[in-house]
Amino acid sequence: MVGFRFNKFIFLIIIVLLFWCSHMETCKAGRVGKHWRHSPNTAFASLYKKKGIKQGPYHHNGKSGKWPHKPHSPKPQPPVPPPPALSPPPQLVPPPAIVPPPPASPPSAAPPALSPPSCTPIESPPNISPPPKKGENALGSTVYDVVDFGAKGDGTSDDTKAFVAAWAAACKVEASVINVPADYVFLVGPISFSGPYCQHNIVFQLDGKIVAPTRPSAWGSGLLQWLEFTKLVGITIKGSGIIDGNGAAWWQYSPLEDDQSRLIIPINGTLEQNHPPPQWISSSLGSKMPSIKPTALRFYGSFNVTVTGITIQNSPQCHLKFDNCMGVAVYNFSVSSPGDSPNTDGIHLQNSKEVLIRSSNIGCGDDCVSIQTGCTNIYVHNIKCGPGHGISIGGLGKDNTKACVSNVTVRDVILQNTMNGVRIKTWQGGLGSVQGVQFSNIQVSEVQLPIVIDQYYCDKRSCKNQTTAVALSGINYENISGTYTVKPMHFACSDILPCTDVTLTDIQLKPQQERYHMYDPYCWQTFGKLLTPTVPPVECLLVGKPLSSRILGDEDSC
Template sequence: MMEMCSFKSLALAILIALFVWSSSFETLCSGREMKVRYTPDSMYNSYQPYESVMTTASFNVLNFGAKGDGQTDDTKAFGEAWEAACKVEASIMVVPNGVFLVGPITFGPDCQPNIVFQLDGKIIAPTSSNAWGSGLLQWLEFKNLKGITVKGAGIIDGQGSVWWNDLAKYLPTDASMSYEDSKMPSTKPTVLRFYGSEGVTVTGITIQNSPQTHLKFDTCKTVQVSSFTTSSPGDSPNTDGIHVQNSQDVLIYSSNLACGDDCVSIQAGCSNIYIHDVKCGPGHGISIGGLGKDGSKACVSNITVRNVAMQNTLTGVRIKTWQGGSGSVQQVMFSNIQVSDVKTPIMIDQFYCDKGKCQNKSSAVSISDINYVNIQGTYTQTPVYFACSDSLPCTGVSLTTIALKPSEGYQQPFCWEAYGELKTSTEPPISCLKTGAPSKSNVPYSRDSC
């Protein structure tokens, strides 16, 4: 009888633990409560990792005709290996040591769950325009999968030099390929894209020399990226390190990102994004946006970026929105950011424009509850830049323990229609931040709130 009571007590304890684990949590950010759907611990454990699933079959691309000599087109072999792995739950598709030339390919959809793509060798992209037709948005794509893992110590090389604008700068001096021979479509592909997938893990691999974005997640849930490396020159155009859009519950950590654009780009439709222990540079920093382009609605919330080191980047932590958009950015925490020779370490720009001239518009993506804690280091132009909308000012901007010193020259912090609080003294003093909140009569009601 006592054994049955002990069993019941144990079962009850397990049920209580599961209930507590699945409940929402709250975290305290700079003196204010911020609702958080996922804490870091719950995000780590929200999806069953591949190690806990017994693998049933392994499919090596060499067994499907791949040569791995860097010259033979192995696309067909990769497709056949994936087709076989796709039918078996928790299978492994193996890319062993070697250099595999692979053209544009999609893995999925409608496969069994928990497939592992084991990358030990090197995959290279074609440099002939014939392989790309009139242009493609992605090169390697994993689509509509559940429990997909890409792991290993291998390399994916986009051979992006043939796509970048100033080709002569990147071609070796003994290259036999002329500019005209290598002319590529104007549409540049993302190297590795995950679309419509849940339970995605990317760990250990390196993506280098991307034609455009290195790694993209679009309409995904429960994503983990760790021990991941990107490597492209700082002047390679539009080569974002990691691009996230319309995705939720994303964890990025312990990674080194060097690229020619944003190290991490967080776009519309994202929530519960947690980034920590990342090195960024060269690049443009970690950015939310640009949001609201062409009058679109953008909703972004619950973003945490902490323990990040940035060196020689255009910006540090940035929020950028276009005039004329709608929606909101809210509940954002940037903490423990170390910057070294960063042009502008802290930036909010609601007048973002990446072309020659943009029209002034009154509507805007609202920005509120933005927290900066312990941001230190050196800058080369402006320490803090807050350019907020005239019609919809930034509100709830708080700064704590800011210590930024010029490594060359000096400019004062800039603020326009930014409201918030200095929780500690700052270096340099940020006296331009307006205290409190704007008058309600001056702030239009937004019918497009998220």
């Protein structure tokens, strides 16, 4: 009896040992699945070895070079089954619920919520940029379209407020773009697009048409400009659009100021025959426009200004003006107004420096390019001028003021049917100086006076003689050719302060032989030299320096 109990006790011990061993294998398999879901490699093993960390169940037998299991295998090593003869009773088999998951579940077995399909990036086709987002252009700049701010663009509705709102938004964003779209006509009243707190490098993209109102009430008692950009850095106006000043509503009340009848004498003492009178249009409601005429587009106190591609037409007065600006570029630009539209300068510069004007076509009723006091380092080339009064420096020194202009180059210019070619004009009584001026490669066709220096400039029938003048020196004319209708050149310098260092090289000017008498070259108190023979011969130029002239004082220095 005692032996039977002993044998039964031994049998139970064996059953417990087998059950314990089976449970230990299952636990080891669970630890493998928990700690080695990714395939192990020697780098991980060496990392553990360097850190002195115990390497877990794979080295429990001291044989670090062998792996008892392959954790990267998709099927785990099954537990060791007990011998058939010693199988435990069915009631001792552990329930399936406690069996751990397979030890090496692949990553795809993870729940779908951990990798939703919407997070998968979508690749764009190679070399194809995604389309610009709404409110951005292809370069990523923020775009503010005036239509989005309420502009109608029908040519009759007042769109001024929409332009003001678009500017207010663009002003806050660097390198933003105000878009004036094509195929619209925007009626816009006087606006000042002003800084100085606006961000830099704003672009005004003009592809549509902007027209000025012809209602006198829109202008109050009179304004000096219609569209104005002030105190900005890096401002650009570009596009294929048009700015139309509706100037005919103003011109009928404006006298012609640049009167050169004293220099131009027709054969019969009258104006040209067969010249059609200007076709004026009335302002809205038949009312008279203010006496002060606005410039169409003005820039004031700005740096790095660019105007390109656009056309300005029919301005009441100047078309494009730069005042107190530095770093100006104008190119591929057009001005279009009738030749008899009064005082409608194409491009007007004043107190501006580092200016480049090139590759443009200008037709107007006054100077194609007008360079006023305070200008230096001005470069004008590849310009077609006509109709108009030519390219002028001045008038300078009006009302006994001081004027300073220096380092001006005008070259590769075509002038056709203009009053003057290249001209310097100063008022009597002025102070200051003009120096360092180069006119070269100038082609004239049917120009009344191709070369002019006039220190007795007067926009009235008579002006008072005065004893001071703006000093002129270092004026060079080179390679100027073509046809004239009145006089090839007119040099009228001051008695008190004659012109000095005037040079002529390769001058070839021939008469057109039309309605006017042909006059010989005229010189008065002009000192300089001929570097080559001229056509026609210039015999009036004085050689050397003036024997006596007014001594320049501090008030004359620039």
